[in-house]
Amino acid sequence: MQIKANELKQLVLWSYELTALMPAPRMEREKYTIDSRNKFKSLPEALRQMEDASASVTHFVKSAAYFLTRKEGKGNPQQMMAFTEMLLERVKQLNDGSHEPGWVREQLKYLIGYANWNADAVCAILTASAGDRERGMELIRKMLEAELQVIGATDQVQQVYDLLKGWTKRDGSHQERRPEEQNRDRQQQGRRY
Numbered sequence: 001m002q003i004k005a006n007e008l009k010q011l012v013l014w015s016y017e018l019t020a021l022m023p024a025p026r027m028e029r030e031k032y033t034i035d036s037r038n039k040f041k042s043l044p045e046a047l048r049q050m051e052d053a054s055a056s057v058t059h060f061v062k063s064a065a066y067f068l069t070r071k072e073g074k075g076n077p078q079q080m081m082a083f084t085e086m087l088l089e090r091v092k093q094l095n096d097g098s099h100e101p102g103w104v105r106e107q108l109k110y111l112i113g114y115a116n117w118n119a120d121a122v123c124a125i126l127t128a129s130a131g132d133r134e135r136g137m138e139l140i141r142k143m144l145e146a147e148l149q150v151i152g153a154t155d156q157v158q159q160v161y162d163l164l165k166g167w168t169k170r171d172g173s174h175q176e177r178r179p180e181e182q183n184r185d186r187q188q189q190g191r192r193y
Contacts, residue, residue, distance in 0.1 A: 003110065009151040011107060013160070014090055015114035020163040021083040022115075024170040025123050032123040039067045040119075043112045053101035060108060061091055122164060140164055 003011075022040060025032040034040075046063035050056040068084045090111060094104045122140060129136030144157050144164075 003106070005152065007107065008110070009153050011110045012114055012147070012151055013153060013156060015111055015118055016160045016163055018083065018086060018090075018111070018115040019118040019122070020167040021079065021086055022119055022167075023079065024167055025119075025126060027126075030127075032126040034119055034123065040112075041116055044109055047105050047109055047112075053105045056105050057091070057095075057101055057108065060105075061088065064088070118164075122168065126168065137165060137168075 023035050025034055043060070043064060046060040047056050050059055064087055065084060068080050068087075091104075091108065094107050121143065125139050125143070126133075126136045129139065141157070141161050144160050145154070148154055148157050148160065
């Protein structure tokens, strides 16, 4: 099955909406991470556990609705409910647009894979920026410009950027650090290696 350009565009944009509903990145041991992300990362496994595509999609829906709200929802149930609701709405939209369960399964793999990859990319960029939030956000914008241009969504760059910017600020743990704090962190990091 070959994915069409308009389908890929929609999946990429949806993936950023889902990413922005995950727990916000936090600095922990000089690295940005997302708390309690195991069930997000393992969601695609639910799509691979059964050979029959329709059973696979059904298993995915049950897995997402159960595990995300139960396991991941302990810290912030309202946030997990928003993520789960958005994900289930996207599954419904994919099913409404295609009567082929195998195709829906493939699109869900892309959607969840990209949402997780988005989160990893943002965390990696923020970590590499060594506390310089402005520099990190500038690189995130460049990433979006490059990616969204390829899929014909340059008109969505600002909207997606604003989503990610709000997401990375959501819990308040990403405040600007003073230059002296940045220098101290770099010196400590240098001593370790």
